[in-house]
Amino acid sequence: MNNEDQYVVKARHPFAEAFEMFSKNIAAVIALIILFLIILVAIFGPTLYPVDPFDMVWMPFSPPGEEGFIFGTDYLGRDLVAMIIHGARVSIIIGVSAAFVTVFIGVSVGAMAGFYRGWVEEVLMRITEFFQVLPTLLFAMVIVALFGASLTMITIAIGAVSWTAVARITRAEFLRIRELEYVTASRASGANNFILMFGIILPNALPPIIVQAALMVGSAILFEAGLSFLGLTDPNVVSWGQVIGSNRSYLLDAGFTVTIPGAAIFITVLCISLVGDGLNDALNPKLRQR
Amino acid sequence: MALLYTIATRIMYAGILLLAVIILNFGMMHLAPGDVADSISQSMGGADEQVLNEIRATYGLDKPFIIQLGSYIGKVLRFDLGYSFFYTQPVSQLIFQKLPATLLLVITAQFLALIVGVFLGVYSAQRPNGISSHFVSFFALFGYSAPVFWSGLLLLIGFSLHIQWFPVAGMRDVTIEGNFFEETIDVIRHMVLPVITLASIFLALYSRLSRATMMEVLGSDYIRTAKSKGLTDREIIYKHALKNSLSPVITLAGLQFSAVVSGAILVESVFSWPGLGTLAFESIIARDTPTILGILFFSALVVIVGNLLTDLTLRLVDPRVRTNK
Numbered sequence: 001m002n003n004e005d006q007y008v009v010k011a012r013h014p015f016a017e018a019f020e021m022f023s024k025n026i027a028a029v030i031a032l033i034i035l036f037l038i039i040l041v042a043i044f045g046p047t048l049y050p051v052d053p054f055d056m057v058w059m060p061f062s063p064p065g066e067e068g069f070i071f072g073t074d075y076l077g078r079d080l081v082a083m084i085i086h087g088a089r090v091s092i093i094i095g096v097s098a099a100f101v102t103v104f105i106g107v108s109v110g111a112m113a114g115f116y117r118g119w120v121e122e123v124l125m126r127i128t129e130f131f132q133v134l135p136t137l138l139f140a141m142v143i144v145a146l147f148g149a150s151l152t153m154i155t156i157a158i159g160a161v162s163w164t165a166v167a168r169i170t171r172a173e174f175l176r177i178r179e180l181e182y183v184t185a186s187r188a189s190g191a192n193n194f195i196l197m198f199g200i201i202l203p204n205a206l207p208p209i210i211v212q213a214a215l216m217v218g219s220a221i222l223f224e225a226g227l228s229f230l231g232l233t234d235p236n237v238v239s240w241g242q243v244i245g246s247n248r249s250y251l252l253d254a255g256f257t258v259t260i261p262g263a264a265i266f267i268t269v270l271c272i273s274l275v276g277d278g279l280n281d282a283l284n285p286k287l288r289q290r
Numbered sequence: 291m292a293l294l295y296t297i298a299t300r301i302m303y304a305g306i307l308l309l310a311v312i313i314l315n316f317g318m319m320h321l322a323p324g325d326v327a328d329s330i331s332q333s334m335g336g337a338d339e340q341v342l343n344e345i346r347a348t349y350g351l352d353k354p355f356i357i358q359l360g361s362y363i364g365k366v367l368r369f370d371l372g373y374s375f376f377y378t379q380p381v382s383q384l385i386f387q388k389l390p391a392t393l394l395l396v397i398t399a400q401f402l403a404l405i406v407g408v409f410l411g412v413y414s415a416q417r418p419n420g421i422s423s424h425f426v427s428f429f430a431l432f433g434y435s436a437p438v439f440w441s442g443l444l445l446l447i448g449f450s451l452h453i454q455w456f457p458v459a460g461m462r463d464v465t466i467e468g469n470f471f472e473e474t475i476d477v478i479r480h481m482v483l484p485v486i487t488l489a490s491i492f493l494a495l496y497s498r499l500s501r502a503t504m505m506e507v508l509g510s511d512y513i514r515t516a517k518s519k520g521l522t523d524r525e526i527i528y529k530h531a532l533k534n535s536l537s538p539v540i541t542l543a544g545l546q547f548s549a550v551v552s553g554a555i556l557v558e559s560v561f562s563w564p565g566l567g568t569l570a571f572e573s574i575i576a577r578d579t580p581t582i583l584g585i586l587f588f589s590a591l592v593v594i595v596g597n598l599l600t601d602l603t604l605r606l607v608d609p610r611v612r613t614n615k
Contacts, residue, residue: 126303126306129303129307130307130310130311132548133307133311133548133590133593133594133597134311134314134548134586134590134593135547135548135549135551135552135586135589135590135593136548136549136552137551137552137555137556138551138552138555138570138585138586138589139586141555141570141574141582142318142574142582142583142586143318145574145577145582146318146321146322146579146582147321147322218434218435222435222437225437225439225440226437226438226439226552226556229437229439229556230555230556230559230571230574231575232574241437241439244439244440244443248443248560251443251446251447251451252451255447255451258440258443258444258447259440259443259444259447262436262437262440262443262444265436265437265440266435266436266437266440269434269435269436269437270431270432270435272435273431273434273435274431
């Protein structure tokens, strides 16, 4: 073994590096574990705890812990544990699919605007601006009220009002990356626009988009909770916001029917924000030195 | 001259945006199931096809799409937002009735959030590892993650049901009447919880941003110069640094008009505050399309004008943003 070996720095896969950075952030790791548990509950909960959330199982307003109902019962005597478990499904499904819609629209618009520049960019950014002046919750409420409160429509409504942030981030990244040498090199070696956009530029623009997508899941969950709190939800499914909304008239008798589902929303969204922060640290090399 | 030109372009863009909102509104009214004739016949208790057609003719619903759109744009520009058959009132009249309550709530909350937020940010920026800094980060996380209607309900449970400091709902007590002083105190008592709830969303935002910008400003050269001149920390912060760190916070506050509307809807509905948010909520539950779309148009108008004013004010006040787009 000669002396020079100890100065050789091994090249490491960027994923390994990001993973190491992420695992250093203890809050983010704990949040990820809790999120994982919540997802497990959403998937397997209904099988392991087979109580119908719409069934009246006991007297209304039975406090938590009594008569074997850990979270108590709501104003119709329905089991809150069952409602929280089933609500987790709705929240996570809507959160993830709305974030997906958001990222899909946002990345498409932002990529086109940042790649083609010129009048395409001008038109697309005006459209983005247009969607930014519509008050998000009100616009989503209008869409859901006029076109029906199905889960699909709620997802579309949330996606339609929240893609603008993703579009702006994607455009900014595309504007920066399209001028770099490796893009010019790929263009010179014959890559067409589609390959340049989605094969060359997009993968390099992903880190901030991934972080934004993670945060979008959280804000979509909050959004759905707000809509269903106002009663704009599919009446055939239980969701956390809807449990709060339907029990809010009985605050004095049974505050727990409001605090418990709210805590479920809060913990889930908090964990998503913490994981988002962790991802930001791990994926954004400029911040690593801090 | 260049400034005048940018101002003119900005105003023109705002006008185009407004027109787009009107067209969107009209399009949604058309796409939504049921029209004015249906809602009139519903309020009459049903009507046959001939009557429906007569109603459609009187409201011009039998004319071609483009002519209807034109007359709709003309009406909206004269602030005629249609007639609500649910409230039996013109929509614009309804909006102006509810507006003062919302303005009172929203403006107070914004001022509170700005003042407390900037103060918290400035204070914690001087102590990057102190308790106040951790408090700001924690509070920012809480503000992002807690559903606003939930924190409102928690305050309601805590401070008006269990400890009965504040009234449960509404804006005034009907039994208190006549005495101006007592009435004002009553409204303030009703305002406390909704204002705190609404302010908490923005407080998180403002304190985090002003902390970040303040820390950046404190690291710059002219602050070092001020320090070497022998100025006290207080003088440096409030006479030199604050001015420069305030501009991004004001910009951010100016961009919150849309979020304010969303927040107001939820907070007003929690506290039954008799403002535009409650009106929006009620009209949506009643499926009162003219009122819903009227409120949507009005709030978009507020956001557009608000953004325009923020933009123009910043251009006039801050020479650094005067010319660039």
